[in-house]
Amino acid sequence: MKLSDILNEKSSLWIFGYGSLVWRPDFKYSRSKVGYVNGYSRRFWHGDNFHRGTDQMLGRVVTLVEDDDACTWGVAYExxxxxxxxxxxxLNIRENVMGGYETKLIEFKPRGEDGSVLALVYIATSDNPIYLGPASSEEIAVQIAVSSGKSGHNIEYLLRLAEFMRLSCPEVHDEHLFAIEAAALSLLSFLIG
Structure with a gap:
């Protein structure tokens, strides 16, 4: 069954955010829940030439990468x-046209609840022309520290995502995210100091 067919049959839809959607959904929703999806890792592997970067200086934003042993925390909006x-x-303009993401329905598990719901998620894949792929935490931090776009500085994106995780999911340690945050803060401290 196609995604469009599934969406046409629904009276409500859950949308899972794991990047900027966790603090800035910018669309109307009935309710939201913090929770996670299994089988994916959040990675700063996608380039951004609009919201947090430019064509000359790509920013780095998160995408989901298939990883059987992992889970990614975020917010689902109904x-x-x-x-x-x-x-x-x-979202098709924000994520697909400007961001280069594709859509997929995956199982979302709200924190503290039994069961799950299917949620629409936007995922950037490696066949996207601005997909950057893996790099060290330090390399990613440098790129983030010097990039900005129409929605603001790339470092703001990184720090807001780390803040969301600490405030909304304090029991979860996102090693990739926190290592890049530490490297970026160390770099900024060095540059300012």
Whole structure:
């Protein structure tokens, strides 16, 4: 069954955010829940030439990478009725057209609840022209420290995501995220100091 067919049959839809959507969804929703998806790691492997970078200086934003042993924490938003079409129109521009992400339905597990729901998620893949792939925490931090775009400085994106994890999921240690944050803060301290 195609994604469009599944969406047409739904009176409500959950949308999972694991990057900037956790603090700035910018679409109407009925409710939100913190939780996680299994089988994926969050990685700063996707380039951004609009929101947090430019064509001359790509920023780095997160995507999900298949990883059987991992889980990624974020926020799922439930949209209902007319909110579904409006939200998808907005997100298709924000994530697909400007961001280069593809959509997929995956199982989302809300924290502290039994069961799960299917949630729509946007994932950038390695066949995207601005996909950057793996690099060391220090290399990623340098790129983030010097990049900015229409939505602001790339370091803001990194720090807001780390803050979300500490405030909303204090029991979870996102090693990749926190290693890049530490490297970026160390670099900024060196440059300012």
């Amino acid at each position: 949209v209902r009725g007319q909110e579904i079409e409006e939200s998808l129109k907005y």
